[in-house]
Amino acid sequence: MAQKDIAKILVTGPFAAGKTTLIRFVSSEQLLSKDVKATDALSRFKAMTTVGLDFGILHVDDDLDVHLFGTPGQSRFNFMWKVLSRGALGTIFLIDSSSQRAIDEGKKMYKYYRGKSDDPIVIGATHRDKEDARDLDALADELGAQDANMIPCDPRNKEDSKMLVLALLEDVMRDEADDELEEEALDDFELM
Amino acid sequence: MSKESDKKQKTSSFKHLGVLRKALSKAHTGEIIYKTEREEDGQIIVTTGDLINDDETLHALEKLLTESIANCELITERIDEELENSTPPMVLTRAMNDIHWDAETLEELKKTFAKLPPIDVKMMPLHRYGYSDGLTYLMLYQESLKDEHFTTVKFFNECPAYTTLEQQIKVLVLGYCLGLINPQVSLKGKTKGAASSRRMSMASRILDKIRGM
Ligand SMILES: Nc1nc2c(ncn2[C@@H]2O[C@H](COP(=O)(O)OP(=O)(O)O)[C@@H](O)[C@H]2O)c(=O)[nH]1
Numbered sequence A: 001m002a003q004k005d006i007a008k009i010l011v012t013g014p015f016a017a018g019k020t021t022l023i024r025f026v027s028s029e030q031l032l033s034k035d036v037k038a039t040d041a042l043s044r045f046k047a048m049t050t051v052g053l054d055f056g057i058l059h060v061d062d063d064l065d066v067h068l069f070g071t072p073g074q075s076r077f078n079f080m081w082k083v084l085s086r087g088a089l090g091t092i093f094l095i096d097s098s099s100q101r102a103i104d105e106g107k108k109m110y111k112y113y114r115g116k117s118d119d120p121i122v123i124g125a126t127h128r129d130k131e132d133a134r135d136l137d138a139l140a141d142e143l144g145a146q147d148a149n150m151i152p153c154d155p156r157n158k159e160d161s162k163m164l165v166l167a168l169l170e171d172v173m174r175d176e177a178d179d180e181l182e183e184e185a186l187d188d189f190e191l192m
Numbered sequence B: 001m002s003k004e005s006d007k008k009q010k011t012s013s014f015k016h017l018g019v020l021r022k023a024l025s026k027a028h029t030g031e032i033i034y035k036t037e038r039e040e041d042g043q044i045i046v047t048t049g050d051l052i053n054d055d056e057t058l059h060a061l062e063k064l065l066t067e068s069i070a071n072c073e074l075i076t077e078r079i080d081e082e083l084e085n086s087t088p089p090m091v092l093t094r095a096m097n098d099i100h101w102d103a104e105t106l107e108e109l110k111k112t113f114a115k116l117p118p119i120d121v122k123m124m125p126l127h128r129y130g131y132s133d134g135l136t137y138l139m140l141y142q143e144s145l146k147d148e149h150f151t152t153v154k155f156f157n158e159c160p161a162y163t164t165l166e167q168q169i170k171v172l173v174l175g176y177c178l179g180l181i182n183p184q185v186s187l188k189g190k191t192k193g194a195a196s197s198r199r200m201s202m203a204s205r206i207l208d209k210i211r212g213m
């Protein structure tokens, strides 16, 4: 039997942003850190599990699985994100928009990621229901992420969690699309 | 009553929005020149896909967006192929904040937009560029993510009752003119190469899967 393809998606962001919650909603199967077997593909990951990674698998079809990696929420673990992000489709970056500590940490993380990779990143601004939540502009400014795709969301809501992954995938597709073809299609896009 | 049917005669065309779209979504330098049905002229200077943020441009834009337009064209002096115009002109969002359409025009705009093929919507934090109703745009974007064959008709149907038709039309006009709303084929068409089409294929299959979850 042919090997299944594996697509990787990273879920990152400071502590308590909602990473575990999101991964739970979009996985068919979840492994707790301690369950991870030292298979080849996951051996590196296993070495990291002691610091509280999340890992979920989404079965897409007979030929494709998605591996969702939740990387720990402190900038001192940025290197893990760097290792895991190789070949990944992109990153979902969650941030508790009500916590100054999280935002300070998130700023360092975000800066590091953008310096290391051009792959798509979607920012999910969580904890919007909290009194101290920054408005989206202020949050984008504080994170240094003014041009990022930032979406307000509550990962405890399954639809919101799905939305973030969908947003990331749309960005991936847009990245991969051939711009020249777009121009032809635009000709059919007149308002009649 | 008779006045209304008079107005109806000249079934509005919104092709001039396509001219605006063309001017803004590519780095055109030149001028948009138009004439209204009431024989008034207007011109808007375009510089590498951007507009001057002054009152003159604002008024010319507001007129273009609200009046019946007899003809409209873009006189291009230059196109900078390399430049990608990625920030919406502030004066356009200002104009969009200010203008209103009557119920009849709104219905015509709705009908016109409803004819567009399935669309892809690109996220843009429009409030950062001065648009006051970024939330309705976000709603449009979020609805578009949920549906593989998302159309403006679905948007009209899915919109919660607390958004008005005018709010809905405004974000469509804005998205259309800024090139944020595009025909869907643009995403799923040919890709840059083998590695790229592999990522594209994976992303597309995962999208389908998650939409169905
Ligand atoms: N009020 C509120 N709670 C949230 C939100 N998102 C996540 N949570 C809660 O925050 C806590 C931390 O979430 P978790 O997924 O464990 O965050 P992680 O540390 O990033 O993995 C949990 O109790 C979640 O239910 C949100 O948007 N609003």
Ligand SMILES: [Mg+2]
Residues within 6 Å of the ligand: A019, A020, A021, A054
């Ligand atoms: Mg966690």
